[in-house]
Amino acid sequence: MDAPSGWIIFACSIAFASASFFEVRYPSVVVSAETGGNLTIAAGPNGGNIYMTPGDRGTVFIGRTDMLKLFQIVNSQPPVWGQKAPYGTLGTFLGGQAVSLQLTAMDPEGTSLHYEKISGALPPGVFLDRASGLLNGTAPDVDATYEFGIRVMDEQGKYADQTFTIDTRERDQCRSSPCKNGGSCTDDMGTFSCSCRTGYGGKTCTISCASESVGVANNLKTIPDAQMAGHYSFGGSDHKAYEGRLNSPTGWIGENTNSWFQVDLGNPRKVYAVATQGYSATFNLLTFQLQCSLNGNTFSDVNGLNGTAAVFDGSGTSFNTVTKQTLPVPDLCRYIRFVPKTWTNSHPGFRVEIYACEDF
Ligand SMILES: *[C@@H]1O[C@H](CO)[C@@H](O)[C@H](O)[C@H]1NC(C)=O
Ligand SMILES: *[C@@H]1O[C@H](CO)[C@@H](O)[C@H](O)[C@H]1NC(C)=O
Ligand SMILES: *[C@@H]1O[C@H](CO)[C@@H](O)[C@H](O)[C@H]1NC(C)=O
Numbered sequence: 368m369d370a371p372s373g374w375i376i377f378a379c380s381i382a383f384a385s386a387s388f389f390e391v392r393y394p395s396v397v398v399s400a401e402t403g404g405n406l407t408i409a410a411g412p413n414g415g416n417i418y419m420t421p422g423d424r425g426t427v428f429i430g431r432t433d434m435l436k437l438f439q440i441v442n443s444q445p446p447v448w449g450q451k452a453p454y455g456t457l458g459t460f461l462g463g464q465a466v467s468l469q470l471t472a473m474d475p476e477g478t479s480l481h482y483e484k485i486s487g488a489l490p491p492g493v494f495l496d497r498a499s500g501l502l503n504g505t506a507p508d509v510d511a512t513y514e515f516g517i518r519v520m521d522e523q524g525k526y527a528d529q530t531f532t533i534d535t536r537e538r539d540q541c542r543s544s545p546c547k548n549g550g551s552c553t554d555d556m557g558t559f560s561c562s563c564r565t566g567y568g569g570k571t572c573t574i575s576c577a578s579e580s581v582g583v584a585n586n587l588k589t590i591p592d593a594q595m596a597g598h599y600s601f602g603g604s605d606h607k608a609y610e611g612r613l614n615s616p617t618g619w620i621g622e623n624t625n626s627w628f629q630v631d632l633g634n635p636r637k638v639y640a641v642a643t644q645g646y647s648a649t650f651n652l653l654t655f656q657l658q659c660s661l662n663g664n665t666f667s668d669v670n671g672l673n674g675t676a677a678v679f680d681g682s683g684t685s686f687n688t689v690t691k692q693t694l695p696v697p698d699l700c701r702y703i704r705f706v707p708k709t710w711t712n713s714h715p716g717f718r719v720e721i722y723a724c725e726d727f
């Protein structure tokens with residue numbers, strides 16, 4: 368009788384232990400139905416049992432499915448939330464405050480969990496770490512309630528959903544009195560703005576505008592050469608506008624009272640003061656007027672309190688003396704022109720600086 372090794376021929380191996388029991392012991396036992404047939408294991412009608420009992424390290428497969436594992440999953444429990452109350456608020460946070468909230472859940476089977484937002488919205492700036500369940504970030508500066516659903520899932524794919532809320536409150540950024548020198552504060556979303564008293568500027572009114580150089584001076588040069596212009600210069604081209612910087616070794620020299628020297632600040636600023644230095648006994652400045660423009664095209668006189676063009680003192684013939692003049696009324700200008708009125712000897716010659724604040 369030839370049979371494939373490892374296989375048994377049924378007829379040869381039946382061992383009758385008793386009238387109601389038989390046993391087959393081989394490394395592999397295969398029982399198969401013919402093609403188109405059925406393999407049927409049926410207990411008798413009078414209460415017989417069917418057992419499938421794998422060894423300690425064995426299991427039971429149907430097809431490729433590990434039936435023991437499947438039953439374990441079927442019988443397993445979903446995770447349980449530590450945070451109980453539905454719609455439970457997780458807290459109230461002030462704008463800018465750090466948020467660090469640990470969501471807690473556990474799986475009765477002890478498998479590891481991961482968290483996922485399934486509905487609603489987290490506060491902008493707060494993020495969920497899916498592996499740890501940590502809600503972390505910074506509260507937005509608004510009055511709002513954020514409601515969101517979180518699903519916690521175990522390794523068996525079982526999950527529990529929970530809805531949470533986080534409340535945020537807009538913080539009053541003016542509470543710390545950030546505006547100095549009598550400036551008034553306006554609170555905003557995440558920020559504030561100051562309205563400074565006359566003479567002060569900057570985000571928090573700490574800048575004294577009459578001392579805030581725009582940077583024409585030779586040692587500063589914040590204003591580039593290209594933003595300086597001279598009209599009707601002495602000697603045609605001998606003296607360039609960029610020589611008109613305070614403390615420059617030379618100076619700008621005009622021709623007569625039709626000449627002007629212009630600085631483009633680059634953007635509109637409130638001009639509070641100007642300073643001049645003379646150039647020499649020959650080229651100097653005794654008095655001048657100022658003109659101001661926002662577009663570089665239309666200029667108006669800088670006036671005195673009496674409403675007519677103010678006349679300012681220059682430094683005369685002194686090379687070193689800086690003569691600073693405050694505008695009677697601070698003027699918003701992008702372009703500012705120095706118009707020489709009087710000088711001694713030959714021609715008006717001078718060097719300048721301008722003091723101004725950004726107009727907030
Ligand atoms: C297999 O089982 C089915 C369902 O009980 C039955 O209809 C069919 O006749 C069986 N086939 C054979 C070959 O016994
Ligand atoms: C939480 O957020 C803060 C600021 O947004 C960040 O510095 C910190 O590293 C975060 N912590 C964790 C554990 O992600
Ligand atoms: C008006 O005031 C300015 C400076 O305040 C002065 O230079 C000018 O001479 C005054 N004009 C008249 C007409 O008083």
Ligand SMILES: [Ca+2]
Pocket residue numbers: 443444445446474475476477478521522523525
């Ligand atoms: Ca579970």
Ligand SMILES: [Ca+2]
Pocket residue numbers: 462508537538539540554555556557558
């Ligand atoms: Ca605010």
